[in-house]
Amino acid sequence: MSLWQAAKTYLGDRVLLGVYAPSNGHEPDGVLIVQVENAGDLTKLIEKLTPLIAFAGRDVTLSDREGGGKFIKLKDGNELVVKDRWVVASKNSDLLKETLTNLTESKSSGVENEAAWKTMSQQMGDGHGAQVCVNLARIKELTGQTRLIPARLDNPVLSLLYGGLLELANSSPYVGGTLDLNKNGFSLQAALSGKASDVDEAHRAMLVDPAKPSLPFVPNVPGRLGAISLSRNFVSWYKARELLLEAKLLPEFDKFETGLATFLPGKDFAEDVLPVLTGRIAFVSAPQDFSNLDGKPGVQLPAFGLVVELAKPQEGADLFNVVTQTLLAIVNINAGQEKRQPWVQTSESYHNVQINFARFLQRPKGDQLPTAYNFQPASALVGDRFIFSSTLGLCRQLIDALNEPVSPSNGSSVPAAVLPNFVQELNPVIGADLLEANAAVIHAKSIQGGKTAEQSARELDFLCKLLRHLTTIKFDTVQHADHMRLELHGGWK
Secondary structure, three states: OOHHHHHHHHHOOEEEEEEEOOOOOOOOEEEEEEEOOOHHHHHHHHHHHHHHHHHOHHHEEEEEOOOOOEEEEEOOOOEEEEEOOEEEEEOOHHHHHHHHHHHHOOOOOHHHHOHHHHHHHHHHOOOOOEEEEEEHHHHHHHHOOOOOOOOOEOOHHHHHHHHHHHHHHOOOOEEEEEEEEEOOEEEEEEEEEOOHHHOOHHHHOOOOOOOOOOOOOOOOOOOOOEEEEEEOOHHHHHHOHHHHEOHHHHHHHHHHHHHHOOOOOOOOHHHHHHHHEEEEEEEEEEOOOOOOOEEEEOOOOOEEEEEEEEOOHHHHHHHHHHHHHHHHHHHHHOOOOOOOOOEEEEEEEEOOEEEEEEEEOOOOEEEEEOHHHHOOOEEEEEOOEEEEEOOHHHHHHHHHHHOOOOOHHHOOOOOOOOEEEEEEEEOHHHHHHHHHHOHHHHHHHHHHOOOOHHHHHHHHHHHHHHHHOEOOEEEEEEEOOOEEEEEEEEEEO
């Protein structure tokens, strides 16, 4: 019997692991329940194991159990009972007996009677390939804590991206997880109970307001490598930073505002800059064709683009253009040290949209150009959305994407009760293309690290083939009416 067949036979119907709170300072108690499809399979297994158990001596003992079935005791104190279609294991004899009684009398197992499990099943549904439930209410009761996660975090990025979700964990009775597999892919989800109104106003800045949902958007750039998009109330988050972040981080914000004054003198970040944003931003990455060069850089990077939705389009565009122009002037000062030509600021009209971009003083030539030649900064305003792009080509692609009609087919429509909060995607096939485009650089570094050329070639070939067998991977944070989920979806060909 193969390993796959064995797993399908002996674990193919149901597996349940319950961990119970420790008592009197002891270790937590656990019980493992395995249900097979056919009782005869377990009978045959015991028959095959009996001769082997005899050789184990005192480490393993096998005996008939009163009431039917077989009783196995291990040297480490674990006890197993094999009866009918069930295998039950635990170090706690009382828990083992109680579980067997429940199974014999067709009662629900203890974990399924827990309020946390019932809430999770109601919110995440039943019938998943695997389910995990952690009773947060019980943990707080045992530890005597009212909060499992501090209100003030030590990482501003973590606070901005997941602060609302983490705050919900303090009031959620559970954290649950499910895993579903099929022939085409997988779905891994985690959930916490609660809704936006359950958290204070400061933490609500990191959640989508159900009354006025402002959802993330992903510009539909063909052949993109990946995308990240989120919707946040940046003004509220920034003004409430003293309530959301540890005190040691606050001086860094003062330094940031001082540095910003170099680019926007006389402008207050919280009062003049952040209010021009709606809170919706998207980051997109895609391969570039280097059509602005007579050759290619030695290291070929993808293009990057940031799209910012503006509450005050013209005012916001003016602010960002000032920042962009100042940055280009500063970067040009270092052009000689970076062994590249300086940039000349210019513009073009593309589909009735004015693009400001930087071109090189002379068209660069060569097949191993410095890394700096991956960049040709460009910016544009399309309606109420401002584009920052590392290349002119991606800026044009983003303009085309933002001018597309909004329709359900491009992911702009979601059920009213389901509110995407933070979305991420990655295309492994495009990733494989980029790896192959940089094969020479990768091989050179591998050989420097002690590998042979053949080893490096095999490893890269294996990795690229693996990536090409995968479909787009998506990792989203999604708000539902009464709970919030982290969802990881992927597939294979």
